[in-house]
Amino acid sequence: MAATTSTNPLHRLTPEQIEEIGKAFQEIHDDVYSDLGDRDATYIRSIIEFHRRLGALSRIMLMASRYPPALVLGTIGLSMAKIVENMEIGHNVLHGQWDWMNDPSIHSSTWDWDTASPAAAWKHSHNYVHHTYTNIVGKDKDVGYEIMRIDPRQKWYPFYLAQPFYNLLLMAFFEWGVASHDLDFEAIRSGKKSKQQLRDELKAMGVKARRQIIKDYIAFPALSGRKGFKRTLKANFTANIVRNLWSHAIIFCGHFPDQAYTFTEEDAKDETRGGWYVRQLLGAANIEGSPTFHFMSGNLSYQVEHHLFPDLPSSRYGEIAPRVKAICEKYELPYNTGPFLQQWLMVQRSIVRLAFPGGKERPKADPYRTEHEPSSNGSSNGHVAHTGPVPAFP
Amino acid sequence: MVEKAAEPQLHPLRRRALAFARALTTPLPADDYLALLDPRWSAREQTGTVVRKQPETADAATIVIRPTFSWSGHQPGQYVRLGVEIDGIRQWRAYTITADPEHPEDFVSVTVKRTEGGKLSPYFVDEMPVGATVFLGEVEGQFTLPDPLPEKLLMISAGSGVTPIWSQLRELERRGFDGDIFHIHGARTPEEMIFGEHLRAMRERCSAYTLHEHHSKEKGRVGAAHLDEIVPDWREREAFLSGPRDMIDEMEKHWEAEADADAEALHTERFQPTIGEGGEDVGGGTVGFRVTECSAECEPGVSILVGGERAGAVLPFGCRMGICHTCVGRLRVGRVRDLRTGEIEGEEGEMVRTCVTAPDGDVEIDL
Numbered sequence: 001m002a003a004t005t006s007t008n009p010l011h012r013l014t015p016e017q018i019e020e021i022g023k024a025f026q027e028i029h030d031d032v033y034s035d036l037g038d039r040d041a042t043y044i045r046s047i048i049e050f051h052r053r054l055g056a057l058s059r060i061m062l063m064a065s066r067y068p069p070a071l072v073l074g075t076i077g078l079s080m081a082k083i084v085e086n087m088e089i090g091h092n093v094l095h096g097q098w099d100w101m102n103d104p105s106i107h108s109s110t111w112d113w114d115t116a117s118p119a120a121a122w123k124h125s126h127n128y129v130h131h132t133y134t135n136i137v138g139k140d141k142d143v144g145y146e147i148m149r150i151d152p153r154q155k156w157y158p159f160y161l162a163q164p165f166y167n168l169l170l171m172a173f174f175e176w177g178v179a180s181h182d183l184d185f186e187a188i189r190s191g192k193k194s195k196q197q198l199r200d201e202l203k204a205m206g207v208k209a210r211r212q213i214i215k216d217y218i219a220f221p222a223l224s225g226r227k228g229f230k231r232t233l234k235a236n237f238t239a240n241i242v243r244n245l246w247s248h249a250i251i252f253c254g255h256f257p258d259q260a261y262t263f264t265e266e267d268a269k270d271e272t273r274g275g276w277y278v279r280q281l282l283g284a285a286n287i288e289g290s291p292t293f294h295f296m297s298g299n300l301s302y303q304v305e306h307h308l309f310p311d312l313p314s315s316r317y318g319e320i321a322p323r324v325k326a327i328c329e330k331y332e333l334p335y336n337t338g339p340f341l342q343q344w345l346m347v348q349r350s351i352v353r354l355a356f357p358g359g360k361e362r363p364k365a366d367p368y369r370t371e372h373e374p375s376s377n378g379s380s381n382g383h384v385a386h387t388g389p390v391p392a393f394p
Numbered sequence: 395m396v397e398k399a400a401e402p403q404l405h406p407l408r409r410r411a412l413a414f415a416r417a418l419t420t421p422l423p424a425d426d427y428l429a430l431l432d433p434r435w436s437a438r439e440q441t442g443t444v445v446r447k448q449p450e451t452a453d454a455a456t457i458v459i460r461p462t463f464s465w466s467g468h469q470p471g472q473y474v475r476l477g478v479e480i481d482g483i484r485q486w487r488a489y490t491i492t493a494d495p496e497h498p499e500d501f502v503s504v505t506v507k508r509t510e511g512g513k514l515s516p517y518f519v520d521e522m523p524v525g526a527t528v529f530l531g532e533v534e535g536q537f538t539l540p541d542p543l544p545e546k547l548l549m550i551s552a553g554s555g556v557t558p559i560w561s562q563l564r565e566l567e568r569r570g571f572d573g574d575i576f577h578i579h580g581a582r583t584p585e586e587m588i589f590g591e592h593l594r595a596m597r598e599r600c601s602a603y604t605l606h607e608h609h610s611k612e613k614g615r616v617g618a619a620h621l622d623e624i625v626p627d628w629r630e631r632e633a634f635l636s637g638p639r640d641m642i643d644e645m646e647k648h649w650e651a652e653a654d655a656d657a658e659a660l661h662t663e664r665f666q667p668t669i670g671e672g673g674e675d676v677g678g679g680t681v682g683f684r685v686t687e688c689s690a691e692c693e694p695g696v697s698i699l700v701g702g703e704r705a706g707a708v709l710p711f712g713c714r715m716g717i718c719h720t721c722v723g724r725l726r727v728g729r730v731r732d733l734r735t736g737e738i739e740g741e742e743g744e745m746v747r748t749c750v751t752a753p754d755g756d757v758e759i760d761l
Contacts, residue, residue, distance in 0.1 A: 030706060041482030052422075052430055059418075100708060102484040104398040105426075105438055112421035211420045219417050311708070 022274025087298025135283035258362035286337035328368035397712030399439035402463035470561035475531025548631035552580035555637030618648035670697025677752030716750035728757030
């Protein structure tokens with residue numbers, strides 16, 4: 001039984017409306033897909049090149065880490081490079097957003113990223129489990145990552161009392177948290193995952209971890225000479241922590257702010273394509289910000305668009321946002337969004353509040369209306385031309 | 395898996411240095427950072443640069459390529475998969491290598507004829523600029539000269555099917571072959587014959603070589619019925635046939651019915667510009683793509699790949715002619731037919747190539 005007291009807009013839409021919404025979203029997808037070409041390929045290649053140049057330059061700078069200016073600049077540069085690599089490049093390539101290029105060196109089947117998670121394990125837990133069962137409490141293991149209570153519907157256990165503290169640890173060491181999360185503890189406990197598979201996954205994790213540790217904490221520090229070894233090691237550690245804090249913040253703002261809806265397994269029973277789209281729309285929340293902010297968040301600040309179209313290149317999300325909003329307006333659906341600090345504080349409040357038993361559903365956003373958005377380009381049907389150059393970065 | 399170019403042959407020291415440097419560049423190969431200095435320093439894939447384009451006829455051109463890494467070598471009659479990027483998407487086609495093996499400048503070439511409505515051949519012939527980068531796949535193909543050489547050869551080619559025959563004739567001339575070669579070539583007009591002038595010059599200087607031009611604009615397409623008239627002793631010759639699929643099919647049947655010669659004396663290469671776009675009366679049905687969660691209706695002659703793409707699915711593909719196995723998916727339910735032979739191919743649970751197979755009724759595939 002769907003909760004009759006629920007304010008969830010999914011429950012008031014008729015099957016016909018849900019089908020229309022599905023078609024409207026599918027049309028956006030197909031329009032963009034048929035338009036992909038040179039400018040998109042140029043975009044991702046220039047970003048990849050930017051990351052490699054910035055990364056190489058920062059590493060070279062850190063070889064002189066015994067001089068403070070080199071240390072500071074190198075650390076900032078490396079933190080930025082790691083963020084770009086993980087967010088705008090790694091996450092999106094592993095989603096298959098660039099597979100249409102048919103380029104074996106920018107392809108989800110061959111890519112690996114500069115983080116603790118081996119690509120294969122992450123693709124399963126994220127692309128498949130999270131993106132299919134988004135926000136279904138009990139099925140989407142990203143609802144609290146199996147260690148936190150961030151939705152009042154999750155059953156309370158005493159160990160959640162500690163979640164405000166271990167959340168701080170998770171912020172700092174997020175990449176290791178994600179890597180262990182990919183193992184899927186529940187599947188291990190219930191025996192759904194065979195011992196052999198677990199062994200293989202642990203082995204892949206070990207190999208990846210060893211390579212990452214040798215690179216950041218042995219090889220590059222060694223290249224900085226005896227005097228610079230410790231400083232470069234600390235700089236690399238700092239860059240990893242900065243990247244972890246940032247990705248934790250962006251990712252937690254994707255589904256855990258107050259506006260985002262969660263669902264029951266009943267809600268998703270016999271779900272149609274249209275129903276899936278509505279669930280993705282309601283379960284995600286955007287973050288408002290400048291083009292640079294969107295870029296540094298890997299366009300996950302367009303979490304709504306990303307969840308609707310996880311296989312479309314991230315650089316297109318900003319362009320299709322007006323069309324998504326137009327659909328929201330037509331069907332009186334919310335378009336969840338808010339400024340970064342507000343979204344982030346909401347998440348932190350929920351983590352603290354829900355560490356204790358009880359808790360109520362937080363107030364949700366109103367249906368989207370154009371006048372809320374004075375900066376809208378005013379096109380009446382919400383269609384914008386999605387041609388023209390992709391803005392260069394930086 | 396996405397289709398890749400061939401792996402370059404590297405000096406063992408370079409290979410070791412790259413593996414060592416990877417400790418610093420992981421998870422990327424060190425090549426990716428070398429490529430920042432010069433893209434050709436990346437040894438991820440064998441690439442080449444177009445050094446010139448030679449027009450052969452009004453609608454065919456030879457593309458001359460300098461490989462970035464030393465060329466792995468080829469035998470006359472073999473082909474190479476060539477990859478180019480068009481509007482951001484890398485596409486592959488296989489073409490006969492028309493350059494001599496061990497070319498003095500280490501050049502490789504392919505000779506491409508423009509197919510109307512084609513995607514890649516017009517690009518190669520008309521648009522691709524000198525200086526463009528191409529990806530060079532593995533050298534493949536069984537259509538090569540036998541060892542030892544037979545004394546009497548018959549070569550039959552039509553259209554751009556002349557390209558492997560051309561490579562073989564040059565090889566025979568280089569080796570000073572003193573037997574007897576009879577070559578029938580079908581082209582619409584004398585002007586439209588690829589390598590026409592070269593072959594006519596070869597006829598003048600090489601006593602072992604007889605060229606018979608068959609101009610289809612006047613006489614209709616060359617077929618099995620012409621053989622007795624043109625070359626009465628055809629049954630005694632080891633034959634090399636290269637041209638459009640239907641011509642080769644017809645000739646092959648003729649050989650089986652008429653000649654006593656064993657099958658080894660007949661070598662064939664079928665040129666097929668497009669497969670799976672519809673037209674042939676093979677298969678037809680619906681395909682359920684289990685991973686993409688999409689279903690497609692395929693008319694007879696439409697491949698699983700083309701049907702899926704028309705229905706909006708994004709599917710892996712490579713050569714689109716049944717060579718590279720990029721497009722394979724596991725067949726879960728139903729039967730498929732090979733579009734080239736019309737035969738049933740693959741059983742449930744086996745991997746099938748979606749570019750050259752059509753559904754035979756309702757099928758489901760893990761793609």
